[in-house]
Amino acid sequence: MKTAPVLLFTFKKTIPLKRTIEALKENFLAHESELFVYSDGPANDSDVAKVKEVRTILNKINGFKKVTLNYSEKNKGLATSVIEGVSQMLSTYESIIVLEDDLITSPNFLHYMNSGLHTYRNDKRMHSISGYTVPIRIPSDYRYDNYFTRRASSWGWATWRDRWDVVDWQVSDYDAFAYDFLARRKFNRMGSDLSGMLAKQMNGTISSWAIRWCYHQFRNNLYTAYPTVSKISNIGFTEQATHTKGSDNRFATPLDKSLKKKFNFNTEPEIDLRFLKQFTAKYSLQTRAHYKIKNFLGI
Secondary structure (H helix, E strand, O other): OOOOOEEEEEOOOOHHHHHHHHHHHOOOOHHHOEEEEEEOOOOOHHHHHHHHHHHHHHOOOOOOOEEEEEEOOOOOOHHHHHHHHHHHHHOOOOEEEEEEOOEEEOOOHHHHHHHHHHHOOOOOOEEEEEOOOOOOOOOOOOOOOEEEEOOOOOOOEEEEHHHHOOOOOOOOOHHHHHOOHHHHHHHHHHOOOHHHHHHHHHOOOOOOHHHHHHHHHHHOOOEEEEEOOEOEEEOOOOOOOOOOOOOOOOOOOOEOOOOOOOOOOOOOOOOOHHHHHHHHHOOOHHHHHHHHHHHHHOO
8 A cells, every 4th residue: 555654743742742653653554654753843941841852752763664853943833833844745745644742543543544545535525534533323324434524633634735735824715704604604514613713713812724724624615534433542631732731521532443454435425414413512512611611620
């Protein structure tokens, strides 16, 4: 199997990074895959020692076909790091697989992602492949290893050059969207948090590449393929995390233990309400409020 390069973005977390690297090394296709690591620079003086420790870990990585380390002297932030890093890699490669430093992969993660990239490479209806999924009850009559949504995931994902290169990262039509109630409501069908996050991005409250990636997907009616059993577990909900803090575990999910290497992908993208209802429930106002209260109370 021809493998896509794997990009790993990291900043200053050491313990999650070690676990991420070790799990990725256990992938069946690790020795056939090139790994490109993007290490962001310190944001302030207190970060210097932490970033240095991260890079000590990175300098010892082995177990892959090739390892290329990219060290930034200045702090770019995750959004800029991802946009620049992915764009740079896709100027050379047709497709890529992307991870951050707090994601545990199943041993068959790279098989699933590469198979998905191959299956949908010429289908312009497809936006991306996700390695993560929320826990899903699979109908007894369902024979595929994936389902579809119109919302991308940033927790272990893959895409192609021709899908990435056309994204408007400035969101030039945002003013029109902001005053279009029906458009905002439609965007939120994939999660009640989407329009709010995009507003925060545009007013500078947050800096997120992922919400702009999702907005592009919405505007172009594109699909993301999700696994029926997750190939990713996020261990980043700690006080060290950049964007995910607290004890929020609404996205906890069982990791694939099947060790299967061949997957049956549905080649006709479509929304199956049996899956969509389970997927969007994690982003509902009720669920978000429930976990926000739990985190506030520390329970």
